[in-house]
Amino acid sequence: MNTPISDLGEFGLIRKLTEQFAIISPDRVRMAVGDDAAILQMKPDEELLVTTDMLLEGVHFDMTYMPLKHLGYKAVVVNVSDICAMNGIPQQITVSLGISARYTAEMIEELYKGIELACQHYQVDLVGGDTCASQNGLAISITCLGSVTKGEAVLRSGAQPNDLICVTGNLGAAYMGFQLLEREHRTFLSAPTEEFEPHFEGYEYLIERQLMPSAQRWLRGKLAEQGVTPTAMIDISDGLSSELLHIAERSQVGVRIFEDRLPLDRETLALCEEMNMSPITAAFNGGEDYELLFTVPLAQVGQVSDIEGVSIIGHVTDASEGCRWVSTDRAEHELKAQGWNAFS
Numbered sequence: 001m002n003t004p005i006s007d008l009g010e011f012g013l014i015r016k017l018t019e020q021f022a023i024i025s026p027d028r029v030r031m032a033v034g035d036d037a038a039i040l041q042m043k044p045d046e047e048l049l050v051t052t053d054m055l056l057e058g059v060h061f062d063m064t065y066m067p068l069k070h071l072g073y074k075a076v077v078v079n080v081s082d083i084c085a086m087n088g089i090p091q092q093i094t095v096s097l098g099i100s101a102r103y104t105a106e107m108i109e110e111l112y113k114g115i116e117l118a119c120q121h122y123q124v125d126l127v128g129g130d131t132c133a134s135q136n137g138l139a140i141s142i143t144c145l146g147s148v149t150k151g152e153a154v155l156r157s158g159a160q161p162n163d164l165i166c167v168t169g170n171l172g173a174a175y176m177g178f179q180l181l182e183r184e185h186r187t188f189l190s191a192p193t194e195e196f197e198p199h200f201e202g203y204e205y206l207i208e209r210q211l212m213p214s215a216q217r218w219l220r221g222k223l224a225e226q227g228v229t230p231t232a233m234i235d236i237s238d239g240l241s242s243e244l245l246h247i248a249e250r251s252q253v254g255v256r257i258f259e260d261r262l263p264l265d266r267e268t269l270a271l272c273e274e275m276n277m278s279p280i281t282a283a284f285n286g287g288e289d290y291e292l293l294f295t296v297p298l299a300q301v302g303q304v305s306d307i308e309g310v311s312i313i314g315h316v317t318d319a320s321e322g323c324r325w326v327s328t329d330r331a332e333h334e335l336k337a338q339g340w341n342a343f344s
Helices: 005-018 068-083 105-122 173-190 206-213 216-228 240-251 266-272 279-285 298-305
Strands: 029-033 037-043 046-056 089-099 125-133 139-149 162-166 231-235 255-257 292-296 309-319 322-327 332-334
Touching: 029 309, 046 068, 068 089, 068 105, 068 139, 105 125, 105 309, 125 279, 162 216, 162 298, 173 206, 173 266, 173 279, 173 322, 206 266, 240 255, 240 279, 240 292, 240 322, 266 279
Parallel strands: 089 125, 255 322
Antiparallel strands: 029 037, 037 046, 046 139, 089 139, 162 292, 162 309, 231 292, 255 309, 322 332
């Protein structure tokens, strides 16, 4: 039998490839495949977090409008965000590159300027990596190491019925930034001239969210300060719908999200109107926001409401109630994962 990888999707493929692997050192491996990062027991009072992400030219980024310095920064953020999603502290990275012949040493140096800037901003050390030749474009693979106090890592699997569903920041901005970049790229290709000037006025925030996103390292301290104990957490890389379904599947629960609670930036709303797109689609299915989606006990509603930059967007239900979102007209709709899929 020859199963197309696109039939499985990224996470179905991962399950198929890894489900037969037995854990050889269960005393050291608390969490293997299946969350934002692996959890390894290295010290009596501390656990090691490990995550890896790969970015491929032509799949994850387009060099037509992605500056190399921004790309280096973003590649670090993607990995730091996974450590933050485990309630951990990012500490070290390794960087491995596949480099095609059209890239010069100076171009890769520019990429590393972005990596260095992100390392400084998130206080992580570059401690190793690898480089090799690539036949097709540029490939970037970063591994990030972090730490968390033993017992304080937050998995995707801890959500309970009646928990509140919360999210940092706003949703859909990175996706609309991508739509704007693609629109201007198409305009240029239709009539390329040296005088071409892209029209980004009024949408600078959306461009920044796409090209130079942020990891929400600040949340860990704010949760601790307010005495909030998240029961499940994940970062929003593939779209809100996809991440909600991951939590629901791992926690064996349902979710209910309310459209009028979704945090949307004014630039997102304005560009959606200009391009005749639904801001709800951007929020649910856009991806690359790198905000943190998490659940907390209902009893902590007061504490979590006091955290600036956090919105309560719904609640956890029994698994029998499914995964639903409620529109402003109070109609209920099934949540579907229509965000980023590397093999679609």
